[in-house]
Amino acid sequence: MEQPRTRPQQHGPRGGKPLTPPQAARQGAQGRRPAARHPPGAPRPAGGRRPSAAAPVSGPAAIRRLRRLPNPRLTGLGAGLFCGALMFLLGCLDQLLFGGSPTGYGVLFLPVCVLTAAWVRRGDLLTSPVVVPIGFAVGLLPLAEGDGFLGTLVGLVTALATQALWLYGGTLIAGVTALLRRAAPAPARARAGRRPPR
Numbered sequence: 001m002e003q004p005r006t007r008p009q010q011h012g013p014r015g016g017k018p019l020t021p022p023q024a025a026r027q028g029a030q031g032r033r034p035a036a037r038h039p040p041g042a043p044r045p046a047g048g049r050r051p052s053a054a055a056p057v058s059g060p061a062a063i064r065r066l067r068r069l070p071n072p073r074l075t076g077l078g079a080g081l082f083c084g085a086l087m088f089l090l091g092c093l094d095q096l097l098f099g100g101s102p103t104g105y106g107v108l109f110l111p112v113c114v115l116t117a118a119w120v121r122r123g124d125l126l127t128s129p130v131v132v133p134i135g136f137a138v139g140l141l142p143l144a145e146g147d148g149f150l151g152t153l154v155g156l157v158t159a160l161a162t163q164a165l166w167l168y169g170g171t172l173i174a175g176v177t178a179l180l181r182r183a184a185p186a187p188a189r190a191r192a193g194r195r196p197p198r
Contacts, residue, residue, distance in 0.1 A: 073119065073120070074116075074119050075124055076124035076127035078120075079120040079127060079131050080127070080135070082116060083113075083132055083135030084131075084134060084135040084139075087108075087112060087135040087138055088138050088141065090108045090109075090112070090139055091105060091138075091139035091140060091141065092142045094108065094142075094143065095142045095143055100142075102162065102163050105139065105143060105166075106163055106165075106166030106170075107166075109136055109139070109166055109170045110170050110173060112132070113128075113170040113171070113174040114173060114174070114177055116132055117129075117132075117173075117174040117175075117177035117178045125181055128177070128178045129171050129178060132170055132171055133170075133171055136160075136163075136166075136167050136170065140156055140160065140163070143159060144158075
């Protein structure tokens with residue numbers, strides 16, 4: 001004797017019969033779908049919650065911002081041009097503002113030596129103590145007293161002799177800065193690039 005086939009349970013009313021309360025509750029639970037979650041990267045709708053105000057910058061974030069500042073790497077020739085041009089401009093500024101003060105020019109020379117030694121690339125570090133005296137001499141051209149080429153040359157030699165202390169001090173600062181940079185370990189990216197491939 002054949003067994004009667006069981007028909008799959010169908011949702012909804014049969015033949016217009018009203019649903020009993022348990023069937024209506026079960027059908028309503030199956031009809032509800034979970035709300036779509038908001039993707040993390042997508043913008044929120046207009047009616048959504050606005051983002052809160054940015055938190056104050058912490059210590060590590062400030063350090064990261066400082067590292068994003070321009071950090072040029074000059075070649076030996078570029079460091080010489082930078083130092084000479086900057087010292088010439090500072091010499092002109094000293095002549096205009098202070099009437100050619102040797103002390104003011106010497107004080108301005110020291111930070112230029114530090115910048116030159118700090119911005120030259122690691123392969124040309126030893127050129128910074130060489131280019132800063134040349135830049136010092138170039139910057140003395142607006143301050144040298146004399147008429148004509150020969151008079152200006154004599155005034156330049158005299159200024160170099162009288163300002164030798166500033167010249168030696170700036171050269172020493174540039175040399176110490178270069179040696180400290182040379183003794184410091186290479187950056188992590190440079191070390192990773194020098195490793196032989198496996």
